[in-house]
Amino acid sequence: MKKTYRNIFYYIGPILVIILIMSFLQKNLTGTKEISVNTFIEYINSEKIVEVSNEGNYYRGKLKDDTTFEIYLPDNIGNTFFSEYLRKPIENKEIILTTAPAQDTNWIFNWLPIFFIVIIMVGFFYLLMSQAQSKGGSSTMNFGKNRAKLSKNDTSVTFKDVAGLKEEKEELMEVVDFLKSPKKYIALGARIPKGILLVGPPGTGKTYLSKAVAGEAGVPFFSISGSDFVEMYVGVGASRVRDLFKDAKKNSPCIIFIDEIDAVGRRRGAGMGGGHDEREQTLNQLLVEMDGFGKNEGVIVMAATNRPDILDPAILRPGRFDRQVYIGIPDVREREAMLEVHTRNKELDPDVDLGSIAKTTSGFTPADLENLCNEAALLAARNNLKSISKEIFEEAAIKVVAGPAKKSAVVIEKERVLTAYHEAGHAIVSRLLPDTDPVHMISIVPRGRAGGFTAYTPEEDRSYKTKNEMKHELIMLLGGRSAEHLILDDISTGASNDIERATKIARAMVTKYGMSEKLGPILYDSEDDEVFMGRDFGRAKHYSEEVASAIDEEVKRLIDEAFDKCLKLLENNIDLLHKLAKVLLEEETIDAEQFEKIYQDYLKNGGEQPPELLHTVQETDKNIRDVLNNEEVRDE
Structure with a gap:
């Protein structure tokens, strides 16, 4: 009342x-x-x-x-x-x-105009209030109400709609089975995980997978973002948490999904406000609600984040988020399956091979693949085509990675020559080194911020990189700068991104991967050293200034060695460099077949690859083969 x-x-x-x-x-x-x-x-x-x-x-x-x-x-x-x-x-x-x-x-006559004005204003005020309440807005009457969207018995998304992620789906099938038949687990005294944390890079399908769990189980699904809990008014976030779990218990068995939980679940005590800010009160209430479940109440909390390192340890302990499921970048087979899902409603030419497209999209997330298919469809429609061709897919892939081609851009001839030799240097060095990816396309047409680019096609998905592979990647990255220095006797700003990437690789080899002979296998840097406001006010250093100086020397040594070897490669194959640059100036863009033909013609005319650079690679391959052929190792 x-x-x-x-x-x-x-x-x-x-x-x-x-x-x-x-x-x-x-x-x-x-x-x-x-x-x-x-x-x-x-x-x-x-x-x-x-x-x-x-x-x-x-x-x-x-x-x-x-x-x-x-x-x-x-x-x-x-x-x-x-x-x-x-x-x-x-x-x-x-x-x-x-x-x-x-x-x-x-x-009555004196007040009649005022009466009409009041009626109009009251109607307008009532309309605003009704809209705010119907949309669950932050009006004064529902500050403490949760903003979760409830989907009941929504089976539109199931595991069949999730391509790849075979092991991840198997991990979550226990949750689905428990929600369908909880008595089987209760009879054996088993306790289903109360919370499941989906961890992985952005765009890997964490939210979509959680919807598939709810659709597979056929139970109500509460979805809310972590930022929806926190409000400018004190106590509102905790009230919304209480209201959310109250509604969930009424609809059990059900699933609560909190997207981007790091917005509300960050480590307590961080920040200048101590432990009394609104976000921490909301987190405390969330911890209480998750730990306050009765035994097997049928309410399962699923959450997603790409920053598990900043979450509060209390929320990650068993009894709250018992299980973490890592959803990483898909491999080539998963990418092919995802491309098939995203092209189901699109008309493709018979020559489109999704398997080869999957090979050229190494490192793409499911969101990137969906965007790729959509961009291909848009390009086909822009060109008034009735189906998507192989060339359209390739153009869409390059557009997603490097941006649209600026064919109308006015480029002076000096810059065109510089770009041609720069990209030719990358391509030739990559072709001469055995531990680098094959060249897929070379172009001197400006795209995005780049004046040109060289695209590569990974032959296989790699989980690890060897020291020689990383050294050869350094040499390949410096191919453009070396070509400018060798041919034009000058250097430009076009190699800034290459230098940045090469420096990061060299520093990681020394500080993170222990690949320095001088400093040894010691970790000098880690992701935990990243600044987190409240926990760290500067990058933590666990080594002395002498070690810091040695690190800089080792990084410089790796870069200098890579630059010298790159120069030597290009000097020994300078005819190939001139020939490829000339073709690029004429054609502007060449594909893998054209590049390979130019390279084979060069070999027929007496060109050869310097063998001294292959020595360490061949020695490493021989050692690996010896280990695999060892009967004792095989038996173990």
Whole structure:
């Protein structure tokens, strides 16, 4: 009942305020001011009045400066006042008198305009309040209500719609089986995980997989973002957490999915506000609700994040998020399966091979693959095609990675030559080194920020990289800068991104992967050293200044060695460099087949690859083969 009175006050309060304001301003709306009797006499004596009109007991007049006024004179004063003060000026025609019939002064007519204005404003106010409540907005009447979207028995998304992720789906099938038949687990005394945390890079399908779990089990699905809990008002986040779990228990068995939980689940004590800010109160309530479940109540919490390192340890302990499921970048078979899913409703040419497209999209997330298929469809429609061809798919892949081609950009000839030799240097060095990916396409057409690019096709998905592979990647990245230095006897800013990537690789080899012979297999850097406001106010260093200097020397040594070897490769194959640059200046873009033909023609004319650079690679391959051929190792 109290809640009903409170809601009525929300509507009546603004109405009363509006009425008071309108009644106060009513007499000022026409610009006519009300004067006193003494002021009226003063106006008459000073001959300021031009005309006067009489309407019953009201006298309204106009001054010489066009100011209007009014005065109310009761019957016992009006006749005497007229005889003593107004009769003579009127007879002398100093003041013009007009007489009008007295208007009905019933209060209903006086308040009727205000009444209509109030009705309009109340209707507008009621409309705003209704929309705010229907959308679950942050109105004053539902601050503490949760904003979770409830989907009941929605089976539109199941595991069949999730391509790849075979092991991840098997991991989550236990949850689905428990939600379908919980008695089987309860009879054996088993406890299903209360919370499952989906961890992985952005765009890997964490949210979609959680929907598939709910669709597979056929249970209600509450979905909410972590930022929806926190509000500017104190206590609102904790209230929303309580309300969410209250609704979930009423609809059990069900699933609560919290997307981007790091927005509310960050480590407590971080930040300048100590442990009393609104976000931490919300986290405390979430911890209590997750740990306060009764035994096998049928409410399972699923959450997704790409920053598990900043989550509070209390939320990751068994009893809350018992299980973490890592969803990583898909491999080539999973990418092919995802491409088949995303092209089901698209018309493809017979020459489109999704398997080869999957090979060229190494490192793509499911979101990237969906965007690739959509971009291909848009390009086909832009070119008025009825189906998507292989060339359209390749163009879409390059567009997603590097941006659209700027074919209309005006590029001076000097920059075209520089770009041609730069990209030719990358391609040739990559072709000469055995531990780098094959060249897929070379172009000197500007795309995005790049004046040109060289695309590569990974032959296989690699989980690890060897030291020699990383060294050869350094050499390949410096191919453009080496070509500029060798041919043009000058260098440009075009190699800035290559240098940045090469420096990161070299520093990671020394500080993270322990690949430095001088410093040894010691970790000098880690992801935990990243600054997290409140926990760290600067990058933590676990080594002395002497070690820091040694790290810099090792990084420089790796870069210098790679640059020298790259220069040597290009010097020994300078004819190939000139030939490829010339073709690029003529064609602007060449594919893998054209590049391979140019390279094979060069070999036929006497070109050869320097064998000294292959020595370490061949030695490593030999050692691996010896280990695999060892019978004792095989038996173990």
